[in-house]
Amino acid sequence: MTQPSVLLVEDEPAQREVLAYNLAAEGFVVQTAATGAEAELLLRESPPDLILLDWMMPELSGIELCRRIKLRPETRSIPVVMISARSEEVDRVRGLETGADDYVVKPYSMVELMARLRVQLRRVRPVTVGLVLEHGDIRLDPETHRVHRGAVEVKLGPTEFRLLTTFLEKPGRVFTREALLDRVWGRDIYVETRTVDVHVGRLRKALTEKGGDDPIRTVRGAGYSLG
Amino acid sequence: MTQPSVLLVEDEPAQREVLAYNLAAEGFVVQTAATGAEAELLLRESPPDLILLDWMMPELSGIELCRRIKLRPETRSIPVVMISARSEEVDRVRGLETGADDYVVKPYSMVELMARLRVQLRRVRPVTVGLVLEHGDIRLDPETHRVHRGAVEVKLGPTEFRLLTTFLEKPGRVFTREALLDRVWGRDIYVETRTVDVHVGRLRKALTEKGGDDPIRTVRGAGYSLG
DNA sequence: CGGCTTTGTAACAGTCGCATGACAAAGGCG
DNA sequence: CGCCTTTGTCATGCGACTGTTACAAAGCCG
Numbered sequence: 362m363t364q365p366s367v368l369l370v371e372d373e374p375a376q377r378e379v380l381a382y383n384l385a386a387e388g389f390v391v392q393t394a395a396t397g398a399e400a401e402l403l404l405r406e407s408p409p410d411l412i413l414l415d416w417m418m419p420e421l422s423g424i425e426l427c428r429r430i431k432l433r434p435e436t437r438s439i440p441v442v443m444i445s446a447r448s449e450e451v452d453r454v455r456g457l458e459t460g461a462d463d464y465v466v467k468p469y470s471m472v473e474l475m476a477r478l479r480v481q482l483r484r485v486r487p488v489t490v491g492l493v494l495e496h497g498d499i500r501l502d503p504e505t506h507r508v509h510r511g512a513v514e515v516k517l518g519p520t521e522f523r524l525l526t527t528f529l530e531k532p533g534r535v536f537t538r539e540a541l542l543d544r545v546w547g548r549d550i551y552v553e554t555r556t557v558d559v560h561v562g563r564l565r566k567a568l569t570e571k572g573g574d575d576p577i578r579t580v581r582g583a584g585y586s587l588g
Numbered sequence: 589m590t591q592p593s594v595l596l597v598e599d600e601p602a603q604r605e606v607l608a609y610n611l612a613a614e615g616f617v618v619q620t621a622a623t624g625a626e627a628e629l630l631l632r633e634s635p636p637d638l639i640l641l642d643w644m645m646p647e648l649s650g651i652e653l654c655r656r657i658k659l660r661p662e663t664r665s666i667p668v669v670m671i672s673a674r675s676e677e678v679d680r681v682r683g684l685e686t687g688a689d690d691y692v693v694k695p696y697s698m699v700e701l702m703a704r705l706r707v708q709l710r711r712v713r714p715v716t717v718g719l720v721l722e723h724g725d726i727r728l729d730p731e732t733h734r735v736h737r738g739a740v741e742v743k744l745g746p747t748e749f750r751l752l753t754t755f756l757e758k759p760g761r762v763f764t765r766e767a768l769l770d771r772v773w774g775r776d777i778y779v780e781t782r783t784v785d786v787h788v789g790r791l792r793k794a795l796t797e798k799g800g801d802d803p804i805r806t807v808r809g810a811g812y813s814l815g
Numbered sequence: 816c817g818g819c820t821t822t823g824t825a826a827c828a829g830t831c832g833c834a835t836g837a838c839a840a841a842g843g844c845g
Numbered sequence: 846c847g848c849c850t851t852t853g854t855c856a857t858g859c860g861a862c863t864g865t866t867a868c869a870a871a872g873c874c875g
Contacts, residue, residue, distance in 0.1 A: 431719070453700050453703070457706070458703060458706075462707060462711075463707075472677055472681055473681055476684040479685075480688075480690075505760045505762060505813060506813070518863085519808055519810070519863095553864070553866095555822090555864090556863080556865075558821095558824090559823090559863085559865085560864095563824095565823095579822070581821065581822080582821075745852080746851080779854090782854080783852085783853055785833065786834090786835085786854080789835065790852095806834090808831095808833080808861075809862090
């Protein structure tokens with residue numbers, strides 16, 4: 362997948378530059394905004410993976426912006442990390458109550474801030490947690506139980522779903538029919554070996570129905586593999 | 589289902605008591621463990637919504653336990669908040685890198701700690717924030733206990749209401765019947781798995797009565813999901 | 816090119832999972 | 846108390862999914 366993106370909202374130019382530099386070094390695509398209004402505009406155009414927000418800003422304050430972000434359903438799920446010079450307990454709690462996902466007090470350690478951003482990021486990008494299985498243009502999300510080939514959804518029965526899951530766990534690896542029976546059907550269920558063929562056939566049909574090459578390779582005398 | 593649960597892992601009895609007291613006052617159902625091993629046992633039996641973890645513990649250290657929690661797929665998504673007397677930057681970063689979702693340094697403000705726990709909790713249970721849950725044209729207000737489909741109000745029984753709430757907390761995600769029984773009916777209530785079917789049916793009927801497509805998806809062999 | 820093995824696939828019957836309607840029990844409320 | 850709503854369970858029926866088989870097609874080898 363592509364680079365993670367972050368929206369940096371900070372009115373003070375010097376601070377902005379330092380942060381932007383570090384964020385870029387960290388591998389983020391950085392968008393910057395100097396005011397809350399500017400930030401809201403950018404949010405509508407291209408929602409980032411993450412928002413880094415300074416509390417103290419003229420006009421629209423960071424906390425008010427945070428509140429607005431968490432009010433709109435489209436932006437609600439974007440993590441907001443708030444930075445502030447206000448170190449009082451009440452302020453920190455208020456920031457967190459307003460919907461901020463983390464609150465970092467100035468002066469902060471840049472290394473720790475980056476670590477905290479990565480924490481937020483791994484929430485949004487389950488890929489890094491290894492949740493979504495991908496290979497080529499095939500994407501399988503175990504959480505939603507959905508399979509996509511490019512943009513179109515592929516409808517699979519339970520067995521074909523498990524079969525594809527197995528293949529996606531080790532793309533390229535050849536699975537014998539016995540190994541597939543073990544993993545897909547279960548250790549102590551007895552079914553004919555040839556049944557695997559039929560289900561592989563059905564999986565192939567489902568995957569190629571809406572166009573696209575057959576991603577499953579038959580290895581004569583051995584079994585099947587993905588790609 | 590109503591009360592959120594937290595697993596408190598702390599070897600020092602005095603600390604444990606203070607924390608447990610505050611957590612209970614905050615509305616949590618508190619499970620406590622004095623050692624890492626004990627914690628792992630409890631995790632298997634009844635996974636909590638949240639884990640509060642002291643770094644310094646004899647035998648299995650907090651950080652090692654955290655690593656293990658994040659390694660197992662079944663517990664990976666449970667937020668872990670780590671408490672530690674180790675305030676060095678390297679330690680904080682290490683804690684966060686290991687998979688902790690937040691890192692609080694002793695001595696901490698109890699109020700802030702609770703605020704941070706609430707932040708983690710609303711990831712898992714968005715409803716506790718009291719914000720309106722939305723998906724498509726379905727809108728659920730936890731405050732007023734009202735559900736709307738577009739402009740028209742939908743009347744639901746208590747069980748259907750909790751069911752829809754659960755679905756709305758993670759739209760798209762497939763919930764097994766067991767997971768729904770856990771969340772909607774409660775951890776230790778015994779009802780037939782098939783009862784879920786009936787209530788999903790009732791929820792469907794209520795949602796589609798005044799027109800509109802069926803928003804609930806049946807995933808054969810797995811469970812149900814919203815959208 | 817035949818003969819043999821291995822794989823692809825259509826067809827079919829059986830099974831399993833799910834939706835639905837009915838019903839009795841429990842609970843809430845005037 | 847009696848009415849009404851809600852709840853959990855069951856029986857039934859339908860349809861999707863599954864495993865098997867039979868036969869066609871493809872690969873391999875002399």
